[in-house]
Amino acid sequence: MLNIDELLPTAKDIRKQSALKEAEKADEHMRLMAAAEAEKQALIEELTKPSGLTEDEKVKRASTVIQRAVKNGLHEVQVYRFPNVLCTDRGRAINQMEPGWENTLTGMPKEIFHLWKDYLQPRGYKIAYQIIDFPGGVPGDIGITLSW
Incomplete structure (x- = not known):
C-alpha cells in the first residue's frame, strides 16, 4: 500500500519549497544586477580616461x-x-x-x-x-x- 505522506507533501512543505525557490531566483537576480553594475562602472571608468590614440x-x-x-x-x-x-x-x-x-x-x-x-x-x-x-x-x- 502507498504511503501518502511520502507521495504527497503537505501544503506547508510545498509553500516552504516555493519560498526557497523564489529566494534562490531573487539571489540570482541580485547577483546578475550587481555584476552588470560593476561592468557598467568599469566601462564608465574606462571612458573617463584618454583614448591613447594619436x-x-x-x-x-x-x-x-x-x-x-x-x-x-x-x-x-x-x-x-x-x-x-x-x-x-x-x-x-x-x-x-x-x-x-x-x-x-x-x-x-x-x-x-x-x-x-x-x-x-x-x-x-x-x-x-x-x-x-x-x-x-x-x-x-x-x-x-x-x-x-
Whole structure:
C-alpha cells in the first residue's frame, strides 16, 4: 500500500519549497544586477580616461566614419553615445543648451569635442551634443552627432 505522506507533501512543505525557490531566483537576480553594475562602472571608468590614440589615428577614424555615412547617403551620423555621468553636471548644461556646456565634458566625449574643434569645424562640419533619453524624467544618455 502507498504511503501518502511520502507521495504527497503537505501544503506547508510545498509553500516552504516555493519560498526557497523564489529566494534562490531573487539571489540570482541580485547577483546578475550587481555584476552588470560593476561592468557598467568599469566601462564608465574606462571612458573617463584618454583614448591613447594619436591625433592622426583620431582623424583617420573620423574620416572612416564620415566616408561610410556619405556612401550611405547620409548628411549626419551619430558618432558616439555616452552616459551623462561623463559630464560634470550629469548633462544639465547640454540639456539647457547653456553657453560653455562643453566645459562640463570629460573623457572620451571631451576628446571628440576637441577633435571636432581642431580639425572638423574649420572644414565646415557641425557637431551636436544632445540628451537622447530621459529615464524617470531626468537626462540620461547623450548622443554626439556630426553633420555636414
